[in-house]
Amino acid sequence: MRGLMQDRQLTIPPLLSRAETNFGHKRIVTGGATETVSTWREVAPRVRKLARALESLGVPAGACVGTFAWNSQRHVELYLAIPSSGRILHTINHRLHHEQISFIVNDAADDVLFIDRTILPVIWPLVSSFGTVRHVVVMEDGGDMPLPDDPRVLDYEELLSRQADRPFETVVEDENTAAALCYTSGTTGNPKGVLYSHRSVILHSLLLLGADVFALSERDVVAPIVPMFHVNAWGLPYAVMQCGSDLVLPGSIRDPEQIVSLLSRHRVTFSAAVATVWRDLIPALASHDLGSLRHIACGGGAVDDALSRAYEQIVGIPLTNAWGMTETSPVVTTSRLATHHDNLRGEARRLLIGTPGPAVPLTEIRVVGDDGTVQPHDGKTPGELQVAGATIARAYFGTDIGRDGFTSDGWLRTGDVATIDEWGYLRIVDRTKDLVKSGGEWISSVLLENAVMADPRVREAAVIGISDPRWGERPMACVVPAAGVNLTAEEVRAHLRGRVASWWIPERIEIMGEIPKTATGKWSKQALRRRFADPATGSP
Known part of the structure; x- marks a missing residue:
């Protein structure tokens, strides 16, 4: 016997009507050269026009529409219009190597690209390598590159102005229809595409509202610093549409002082970013009032305790770790204090919150x-x-x-x-691939990195394995000192003594000005391995 419940499909189009009807007054703030503030009541007609614009451009149903854009209101409009009109939202990381960008666009067979003007100088030289792209729609965000004199190039606002504001027929009848596409960062070969369904997007956005996940609600002001071109900004834009939070987006802002000012001025209560970003913001924290923050989510890698402790001391709350991948929508776990942790105090509580935590529902x-x-x-x-x-x-x-x-x-x-x-x-x-096997025993690069970064004189540390004639492999630490600090390798080793097993302590420690990052802000151990490869063998 089957249940007698309505067979309503879990798709993205109802999010637009929900946002407009229930939360029409709620704000969407976009930072940048000129900060803008809109409401869902103002954004909804633009989404409908954008859906009609895709039709007018002849974008086939089921085609991929690529976006090279920052976190902005226009990108939110694309998040809604593209999948709601039966196409596939393909968000692309413009920080990837140009060969990877060309591979991704061609592999997805993108039909139209939407590009922020500040990103246009990066992408336009590559357009000739994009075999399927028919149109490039430029979104004005303060960039100074002149629009190319090319019939394929269109202006976003002009394109919308030519469209009527009429309801569009929902063409998404099956919740398993593809809604969005995002490629992995391609650290081992070409990037791989992950194709999300309408159902997975809706379910993931709902689980973020859970009290033991991010507990997002109508009272929140949510600021995704994690980019919208990477795993749908961890699903946060769609979660905001579900619960009615205000949405604060940094736009093209990258300066730490400006980002912290944005969080402070708009009384943000929830924000999410990778550890590299949170580390960069530390110098600007003390000069702003961030007392409104109730949850600071950190993903993209381990949360070292020195970083979390800095936020607890300056802002009043530690970082809360979350774990996931492009392949997982992405949130799979997020930490929390359960009843069996009630006896934990101080540092023990902070250390627990810094771990990935338990699996979220579903x-x-x-x-x-x-x-x-x-x-x-x-x-x-x-x-x-x-x-x-x-x-x-x-x-x-x-x-x-x-x-x-x-x-x-x-x-x-x-x-x-x-x-x-x-x-x-x-x-x-x-x-x-990052475990170091020394003399037949495993050394965790993550634990060793955290031990190094527990030294307040250290800003960043990354550990890789290098070949060793006796032990097979030994750990090597690449260390970036804190601003104004002169640090030696021996001082790093002295700090590690008593904190890790003696045989974990690296013989080779490189003091560096910066650790190379991947396109998503993580440490690029692949780049470090290339840099410190043995010239005789080509191996680290």
Whole structure:
């Protein structure tokens, strides 16, 4: 016997009517050269015009529409109009290498591109390599590059002005229809496409509202600093449409002082970014009132305690870790204090919040040993982290791509090495490829990095493995001192003594001005390995 409930599909189009009807007065703020403030009541007609504009440009149903854009109101309009009109929103990271950008655009067969004018100088030289792109729509955001004299180039506002504000027929009848496409950063070969469905987008945005996840509500002011060109800004724009929070977007702002000022002036209560961004903002924190913040989400890697402690001391709350991947929509876990942690105080509470935490609803996690055995939840036995759920990819976009990234029983293989404790709390030990095997024993680069960064004289630290004739491999630490600090390798080693096993302490420590970053703001260990490769062998 089947249930007698209405068969309503979980799709994106109803989010527009919900935002306009229930939250029409709520704000969408965009920072930049000129800060703008709009409401959903003003944005909704523009979304409908944009959907009609796609029709007028002859964009086929099911086609990919690429975006090279910052976090802005116009990008939010694209987030709604493209999937609601039956096309696929393809957000692209313009910080990737130009060869990767060309690969991504051509692999997705993008039909039209929407590009912020400040990003146009990066992308326009590549347009000739895009085999399927028919139009380039430029969105004015203060950039100074003249518009190319090319019939394919259109102005966003002019395009909208030619459209009537009439309801468009919803063409998304099946919740499993593709809604959005995002490519991984391609650290091992070409980037791989992850194709999200309307159903997965809606479910993921709803789980972010959960009290034990981000607890977003109508009373919040949400500021996604994590870019909208990367994993749909962790689903936060869609979550805001669900609950009616005010939305504060940094636009093209990258200056730490301006970002912190934006958070302060608009009384932001929730914000999310990777650790690199939160670290860059520290010098500007003390000069602004950030007392409105109730939750600071940090993803993209481990939260070192020195970073979290700095926020607790200056802002009043520590960073809360969350873990996920492009393939997982992305949020799979986020930390919280459960009832069995009530006896924790001070540093112990902060350290717990800095771990990835338990799985959010609709997802499952497990760790699997080299022999294929699921490891016990004892917090001690490591294995490869695997995930499953309604918001997790089951395959990559395209054929015969990345099949080894999934198990025979349908779980995603993350490439992370982790443990899970008796309460279901996840701890990432390392990336599989970042573990250092020295004399037959494993050294966790993550734990060693955190130990180095516990020194207040250190701003950043990344650990890689380098070849060693005796031990096979030894850890090497790349260390960036704090501003104004002169730090030696021996001082780093002295700090580590007593904090980690003696055989973990690196013989080689490089003091650097900056650690290279990936296009998503993570440390690029691939670049470090290339830089410090043994010229005789080509290996680190």
